[in-house]
Amino acid sequence: MDDLEKLNELTEGRPELARLVQESLEEIGACRDGEDLEHARIRLLGKKGTVTGLFKGLAGLTTGDKKVLGQTGNLLRKLIEERLDEKGRELAGAARSQAGRALDVTLPGRRPRIGHKHLLTQVTEEITSIFVSLGYQVVVGPEVELDYYNFEALNQPPYHPARSLHDTLYVSRKDPHRESPDDVLLRTHTSPVQVRVMESRRPPLYVISPGKAYRKDEIDATHSAMFHQVEGFAVGTDITMGHLKGTLEVFARKLFGEERDVRFRPHFFPFTEPSAEVDVSCHGCGGSGCAICKRSGWLEILGSGMIDPRVFEYVGYDPEEYTGFAFGVGVERVAMLKYAIDDMRVFFENDARFLRQY
Numbered sequence: 209m210d211d212l213e214k215l216n217e218l219t220e221g222r223p224e225l226a227r228l229v230q231e232s233l234e235e236i237g238a239c240r241d242g243e244d245l246e247h248a249r250i251r252l253l254g255k256k257g258t259v260t261g262l263f264k265g266l267a268g269l270t271t272g273d274k275k276v277l278g279q280t281g282n283l284l285r286k287l288i289e290e291r292l293d294e295k296g297r298e299l300a301g302a303a304r305s306q307a308g309r310a311l312d313v314t315l316p317g318r319r320p321r322i323g324h325k326h327l328l329t330q331v332t333e334e335i336t337s338i339f340v341s342l343g344y345q346v347v348v349g350p351e352v353e354l355d356y357y358n359f360e361a362l363n364q365p366p367y368h369p370a371r372s373l374h375d376t377l378y379v380s381r382k383d384p385h386r387e388s389p390d391d392v393l394l395r396t397h398t399s400p401v402q403v404r405v406m407e408s409r410r411p412p413l414y415v416i417s418p419g420k421a422y423r424k425d426e427i428d429a430t431h432s433a434m435f436h437q438v439e440g441f442a443v444g445t446d447i448t449m450g451h452l453k454g455t456l457e458v459f460a461r462k463l464f465g466e467e468r469d470v471r472f473r474p475h476f477f478p479f480t481e482p483s484a485e486v487d488v489s490c491h492g493c494g495g496s497g498c499a500i501c502k503r504s505g506w507l508e509i510l511g512s513g514m515i516d517p518r519v520f521e522y523v524g525y526d527p528e529e530y531t532g533f534a535f536g537v538g539v540e541r542v543a544m545l546k547y548a549i550d551d552m553r554v555f556f557e558n559d560a561r562f563l564r565q566y
């Protein structure tokens with residue numbers, strides 16, 4: 209006969225005692241962790257606990273009752289101790305097997321998310337690498353720039369009308385009422401790199417310069433206060449408009465496809481003369497006109513021109529000896545054309561669902 213059977217026999221006909229035994233064992237059975245178990249131990253076996261209370265009730269009882277109650281108390285204490293130990297072992301085993309599952313080396317691994325380059329970085333690298341393959345060297349310049357490099361040495365001295373097109377963001381100005389070549393600004397284009405390179409080196413120069421530029425533009429589907437450009441220029445003793453056209457035709461076809469037509473449209477830039485904007489035939493319609501190209505059949509991709517002799521004078525080159533061409537490509541524009549994206553803001557919203565597609 210085990211302890212529980214003996215207890216059942218002792219408490220037969222004494223329902224309050226039988227209930228006490230049952231409730232004590234149920235309390236242990238309901239424990240879910242070591243903390244529960246410790247609380248149960250105190251409530252059942254502590255100084256003010258169930259078993260102690262049982263012995264305290266012995267005084268004033270008849271000898272027969274004392275004997276039954278005493279035996280019940282002793283047996284119950286023994287049973288509670290056994291059950292508490294048993295439950296403790298059970299809970300420890302469960303915790304071990306839980307930990308074992310967490311370390312199960314036979315489970316298949318979880319694939320970590322792998323990042324990749326932002327679409328604008330990919331396009332910048334693609335543009336840059338086309339020119340590197342043509343022998344150009346990559347040079348980068350500061351984004352915080354002096355007025356002198358951003359405007360004046362690019363043939364736009366203070367109060368030149370072309371400056372007003374730029375909506376410049378200033379970092380500091382010598383005199384808020386007067387434009388000065390010493391003003392510090394966020395470059396409005398990547399062209400200052402031309403001046404910096406020509407100032408410090410002698411031709412021949414074949415340079416490509418990717419980077420960010422800034423303008424005080426309202427942000428909408430086709431404008432951003434920060435945008436990316438790739439500047440390129442070549443300077444030598446006999447560089448002609450023919451070299452400019454040949455180079456940019458090769459570039460446009462490598463970037464957009466060999467089947468694309470390329471055309472040059474006269475334009476104006478203060479630091480090139482003559483100047484031309486370059487278009488490629490529309491990928492949507494092949495040139496016949498559609499919504500993408502606004503019925504023109506052409507898509508503008510960059511601005512270019514022969515470097516103005518005034519720019520050579522600023523950097524100390526003899527305009528009689530040297531000629532050169534320069535161009536600037538808008539990276540966002542190229543990415544939008546290449547990937548049929550109609551809103552520039554998606555590049556900067558960091559929505560991983562969009563970025564993961566490319």
Ligand SMILES: [Zn+2]
Pocket residue numbers: 490491492493494495496497498499500501502503505506
């Ligand atoms: Zn079209």
